[in-house]
Amino acid sequence: MAADLQQRIRWLALHGVIRGLSKVAVRRGQDPQARLIADPAVRADPAAFADELRGRGPVIRCRAVLMTVDHQVVNEILRSDDFRVSSLGAGLPKPLQWINRKTHPGLLHPIEPPSLLSIEPPDHTRCRKLVSSVFTTRAVAALRERVQQTANDLLDDLERESGVVDIVERYCSQLPVAVISDILGVPERDRRHILHFGELGAPSLxxxxxxxxxTQVHEGLVGFNEWLGGHMDELRRNPGDDLMSQLIQASQAxxxxxxxxxxxxxxxxxxxLAAGFETTVNLLGNGIRMLLETPGHLETLAARPELWPNAVEEILRLDSPVQMSARFARRDVTVGGTEIKRGELVILHLAGANRDPEVFTDPHRFDIERDNAGRHLSFSGGRHFCLGAxxxxxxxxxxxxxxxxxYPDARLAGQGSRxxxxxxRGWSTLPITLGTARAALGS
Known part of the structure; x- marks a missing residue:
């Protein structure tokens, strides 16, 4: 009972108060921060919301934070030493921050130290250098072969299906789980746990x-923390050739x-797990949906497969798996003509920056041949650029x-659900009619 009460208090401090105030603010006015939190129309159509903000200038001052959808401003802040990363609850009023600290369950969280997403130099430099020594170009190339084999195996299994399948459940989630499990050295028997923890933890950001x-996020964090402690001990006793075993050994040496x-x-x-699972599920689901809605692009890709890398960049740009980030100002600074005071929080709307008409011509159009699609900011930037990009x-x-x-004849079989x-941002379900399967290339 006491533990449940503590979690209730923690939820109120981290989420409940802000959620309630945001709902009231949405009903009373147009505060962008409140709408971002509590307006279902913004979740349904973040591109329209970003266009609204764009008309209000490069940097918009909200009730409690600043916000930007401007590509140049977002890019500058991501790379600037005048700003630092945020962490869970860091932007809350002081009394709520105090409650957050007092009720903290001690669990690891993807946006709390010592996660790389929430630390700065010198700790960030030390950690990232060691992790980069393991996550090398050669290691990624070897994982690419594993991705191909896993994709083939999963699609082989789908050949036994007839009728409609949920492609998110059967393919988009299974592929990255296999890759993440290989990186973490997860045995086959435990991979269903990784999938479960990843799905529960998706709203944690x-x-x-x-x-x-x-409560779902908390359940996922508790389960993952408990499983991870035992798994890391096992890797220390019996290291494998996975990247996590290599990282443990590199750290010891x-x-x-x-x-x-x-x-x-x-x-x-x-x-x-947090950055490598859900984001890739979303990339695959978003891409399948977008391409099924534009059969002309599929015809082009069939004729010119060399366009696939650029098509992926355009999917990342137009429907970014990660919609936003945030930075605190270290000192008084002027960005985009706006004075930002030390300690103020700036919400960086990555998805909005990815549709900035000053950078991308006809920004809402899906164009797999767009020559600057790779200028998107979906992987962040600067010293916090995504290690797994x-x-x-x-x-x-x-x-x-x-x-x-x-499955060149695959078709959408329903609206699906976000x-x-x-x-x-991604799809939780996406019903597909597969059609007749072709033989795997090279078989």
Missing amino acids: DIGLSWRQY ADEGSRLTDRELQATAGLV ALARAEGEVGLRTFFER RDTRVL
């Missing part, structure tokens, strides 16, 4: 969660000042190309 969402603590190692594993691109390219080569998240 959002603010203003409902009590139901919060490093100079004392360069090593990762046990908590930092676990936080890295948690980030691999190359792997995500490989999973997107291989996963989408292989699906449409095997995930109930705001920072992450």
Whole structure:
């Protein structure tokens, strides 16, 4: 009972108060921050919301934060030493921050230190350097072969199906789970746990969660933290050839000042799951949906498969799996003609920046031959540029190309449903009629 009460209090501090105030603000006016949290129309159509904001200038001052959808401003802030990353609850009023600290359950969280997403140099430099020594170009290339084999196997299984399948459940989620499991050294028997934890934890990046969402996220974090502790101990006793075993060994062999603590190692594993699973599920689901709605692009890709990498960049630009990020000002600074005071929080609407007409001609059009599609900011930028960007691109390219080569007659079989998240954007269900399968290339 006491634990449940503590979680209720924590939910109120982190989410409940902000959620309630945002709902009131949405009814009374047009505060962009409140709409971002509590307006279902914004979740349904974030592009229209970004266009509204764009007309109000490069930087918009909301009731409690600043916000920008301007590509140049977002790009500048991501790369600027005048700003630092945020963490869960850091932008709350002081009394709510105090409650957050007092009720903290001690669980690892993807946007709390020591996660790479929430730390700055020198700790960030030390951690990222060691992680980068393992997540090399060569390692990603080897994982690409695993992505291809897994995609082939999953599509082989789908050949036994007739009628309608949920492609998110049967393919888009299964492919990245296999890759993440390979990275973390997860045995086959435990992979269903990884899938379950990833699905429960998807809303963990959002603010203003409902009590139901919060309890699901908490369940996922508890389960993953408990499983991870035992798994890391096993990797230390019996290391494999997976990247997490290599990271543990690299840390043990490093100079004392360069090593990762046990908590930092676990936080890295948690980030691999949080950043590498749900985002890739969304990339695959978004891509399949967009391409099925534009059969002319599929015909072009069938005739010119060399366009697949650029098609993935355009999918990342137009329907970004990660919609936004945030930064605190370290000092008084002027950006985009707006004075930002030390300690003020700026919401960076990545998805809006990716549709900036000053950078992308006809920005709402899906164009797989767009020559600057790769200028999107979906992987963030600067020192916090996504470590897994190359792997995500490989999973997107291989996963989408292989699906449409095997099932060129696939068709949408219903509207599907979007995930109930705001920072992450993707499909939770996507019904597909597969049609007749072609033989796998090389078989």
